[in-house]
Amino acid sequence: MYKIIVLVKQVPDTRNVGKDAMKADGTVNRAALPAIFNPEDLNALELALEVKDKYPDTHITLLTMGPVRAAEILREGLYRGADAGVLLTDKAFAGSDTLATSYALSRAVRKIGEFDLIFAGRQAIDGDTAQVGPQVADKLGIPQITYAEDVISLKDKTVQIKRRLERGFEVVEGQLPLLITAHSTAPDCRPRNAKRLMKYKRATTLSERHNVSDDYLSANQKPYLSITEWCAKDVDSDLAQLGLGGSPTKVRQVENIVFQAKESKVLTTDDGDIEWLMQELITNHTIG
Amino acid sequence: MNNVCVYCEIEEGKIQDVSYELLTKGRSLANQLNVKLEALIIGDSLAGMGKEVSKYGVDIVYLADDKRLYPFTTLPHTAIAVGLFKETQPQIVLMGATSIGRDLGPRISSSLTSGLTADCTDLQIGEYEDKKAGKKYENLLYQIRPAFGGNIVATIVNPDNRPQMATVREGVMKKEILTESHKAEVVNIDVNKYLNDADFAVKIIERQIEQSKVNLKGSSIIIAGGYGVGSKENFNLLYDLAHAIGAEVGASRAAVDAGFADKERQIGQTGITVRPKLYIACGISGQIQHIAGMQESAMVISINNDPNAPINKLADYVIQGNLENIIPKMIKYYRKNIIAPCPLRGGPRG
Numbered sequence A: 001m002y003k004i005i006v007l008v009k010q011v012p013d014t015r016n017v018g019k020d021a022m023k024a025d026g027t028v029n030r031a032a033l034p035a036i037f038n039p040e041d042l043n044a045l046e047l048a049l050e051v052k053d054k055y056p057d058t059h060i061t062l063l064t065m066g067p068v069r070a071a072e073i074l075r076e077g078l079y080r081g082a083d084a085g086v087l088l089t090d091k092a093f094a095g096s097d098t099l100a101t102s103y104a105l106s107r108a109v110r111k112i113g114e115f116d117l118i119f120a121g122r123q124a125i126d127g128d129t130a131q132v133g134p135q136v137a138d139k140l141g142i143p144q145i146t147y148a149e150d151v152i153s154l155k156d157k158t159v160q161i162k163r164r165l166e167r168g169f170e171v172v173e174g175q176l177p178l179l180i181t182a183h184s185t186a187p188d189c190r191p192r193n194a195k196r197l198m199k200y201k202r203a204t205t206l207s208e209r210h211n212v213s214d215d216y217l218s219a220n221q222k223p224y225l226s227i228t229e230w231c232a233k234d235v236d237s238d239l240a241q242l243g244l245g246g247s248p249t250k251v252r253q254v255e256n257i258v259f260q261a262k263e264s265k266v267l268t269t270d271d272g273d274i275e276w277l278m279q280e281l282i283t284n285h286t287i288g
Numbered sequence B: 001m002n003n004v005c006v007y008c009e010i011e012e013g014k015i016q017d018v019s020y021e022l023l024t025k026g027r028s029l030a031n032q033l034n035v036k037l038e039a040l041i042i043g044d045s046l047a048g049m050g051k052e053v054s055k056y057g058v059d060i061v062y063l064a065d066d067k068r069l070y071p072f073t074t075l076p077h078t079a080i081a082v083g084l085f086k087e088t089q090p091q092i093v094l095m096g097a098t099s100i101g102r103d104l105g106p107r108i109s110s111s112l113t114s115g116l117t118a119d120c121t122d123l124q125i126g127e128y129e130d131k132k133a134g135k136k137y138e139n140l141l142y143q144i145r146p147a148f149g150g151n152i153v154a155t156i157v158n159p160d161n162r163p164q165m166a167t168v169r170e171g172v173m174k175k176e177i178l179t180e181s182h183k184a185e186v187v188n189i190d191v192n193k194y195l196n197d198a199d200f201a202v203k204i205i206e207r208q209i210e211q212s213k214v215n216l217k218g219s220s221i222i223i224a225g226g227y228g229v230g231s232k233e234n235f236n237l238l239y240d241l242a243h244a245i246g247a248e249v250g251a252s253r254a255a256v257d258a259g260f261a262d263k264e265r266q267i268g269q270t271g272i273t274v275r276p277k278l279y280i281a282c283g284i285s286g287q288i289q290h291i292a293g294m295q296e297s298a299m300v301i302s303i304n305n306d307p308n309a310p311i312n313k314l315a316d317y318v319i320q321g322n323l324e325n326i327i328p329k330m331i332k333y334y335r336k337n338i339i340a341p342c343p344l345r346g347g348p349r350g
């Protein structure tokens, strides 16, 4: 049996920024975007679930840092097969860059306790930085294997992983404990399981239960319906390393870019227009 | 001390282009700061590498030469870089936003508690005022990158922590030899000072590096497809046009995410940066992250059924309408008007 932690993040769906989500000043209305389970974090969860398929005693804990609302993806993970969820939420985390985020996550991992494997998505689609996985590994002092597309084998303390590189691949072997980041070419995550959906539908965090006394009661009766929620103090973190203050990188300025509009010639789909354009491109030696 | 250092990446005995590009940029940053440019090369059989990089204006080359150091694995390279940087204290460290740089960079930055900005599209030197703390800083590295949330570009600085670290994608900076005769001081690092057995915890069992099938950087004409292309099958229209006129096919991240095209075709901030003679954008809206990778194209044609698509502003020619109708006509009228047949090149059908 293995103890696994999967790092997950709720992100705005950057892939579907329709015209409706654009404000007049050219910026995105984040509130108009659906919040989703970061895609590669689902690949990470699947890799963990495959371990559990093989070693059913395996215990999978999902860990996320984010606003109260991020509990949504913890429930989603429970529906798909994870055993427990932890939400790390605190105003003190606001404005964290990747390093401050990694510090907070590493503190939460320590609080969860012993582990054999940590899985994380390679990167989150709202930043594409791919930094949090390796930085958490560093803070915990364990090796990392990035860009995993397959867990080839796992036996005792030895794991073999196929890594997807920009050009080509590698098979590497490491000793647990270690941290693995999942690449989008890893298997897609299995869908929700109907029974688990019924079971965990009412799983909530303390903040979510705040004003709902009935749910609070039921959560008290069934411990699995209570999603763990921790704040900065709970994970015994050094406030100086959190949030904006704990982030070495600062945003100096954010600039709205206005493109210098070119003098462009507008054409239609008419045959005459297209033929004219192709002749133009051939005559001025752009093509041909 | 306080120099600019570039971590140089090696594949099959050759320093990668992205490293030369960063050395070129690093040289100009070092000039502005009036400091030296350093290169750190970690690998196996590095004789001659010092000479190779010095042409780009490097003043000091650090060589960590040991047969255990190639191919790249995370921990040994981290241990050497961290150990060296603690002694040499560079103010700026640059690395490629590659499979290697994106694995190593965050590890180093965490070890040294220094800030790291990923996928910068520009690097400059400038000042910074922290009004709250009442502090002014001079000569900081501006790490400039598009930010999610519209046509916005953020300038990131690391006021207090050193080194200031940034990764940059291949093709963003231009590679330029300073002078063939430029000489660098070569320093051989005693690797055993920094390494221990535990650093070799992860072993490579098998490794296969494939030659890239796509040559976007070397193409003078690029036909790029976006989410508006609609499907993988429709991308064949683009390959057909590419085949006819001798071009390479690129894609937006939305098209790659939707599975219409391979990741190696992605153009933009987190893909590749191109500067072709002609860029034909088909069904691409023109978000800042995409524009970042193609705005230096000499000529742009936008094919889009939305007259207000932002990319149209950058276009020399805008063809308004559905690309399904337009592209076949482009092929037809190209064939009709061209005199000599062109050599076969381009896409999967090429």
Ligand SMILES: Cc1cc2nc3c(=O)[nH]c(=O)nc-3n(C[C@H](O)[C@H](O)[C@H](O)COP(=O)(O)OP(=O)(O)OC[C@H]3O[C@@H](n4cnc5c(N)ncnc54)[C@H](O)[C@@H]3O)c2cc1C
Pocket: A014, A015, A017, A125, A126, A127, A128, B147, B148, B225, B226, B227, B228, B229, B251, B252, B253, B254, B255, B266, B267, B268, B269, B270, B271, B272, B282, B283, B284, B285, B286, B287, B288, B289, B290, B293, B303, B304, B305, B306, B309, B321, B322, B323, B324
């Ligand atoms: C951290 C980060 C990094 C990113 N990096 C990149 C990057 O490197 N490269 C990149 O491209 N993007 C990148 N993006 C994504 C970027 O923000 C946009 O989401 C993406 O570029 C949009 O792609 P698109 O223009 O193809 O799709 P859309 O914005 O959906 O545009 C589709 C266009 O097709 C047009 N269209 C639809 N149907 C037709 C038709 N039949 N005929 C003609 N036109 C049609 C529409 O009018 C529209 O203009 C990144 C985003 C983030 C957050």
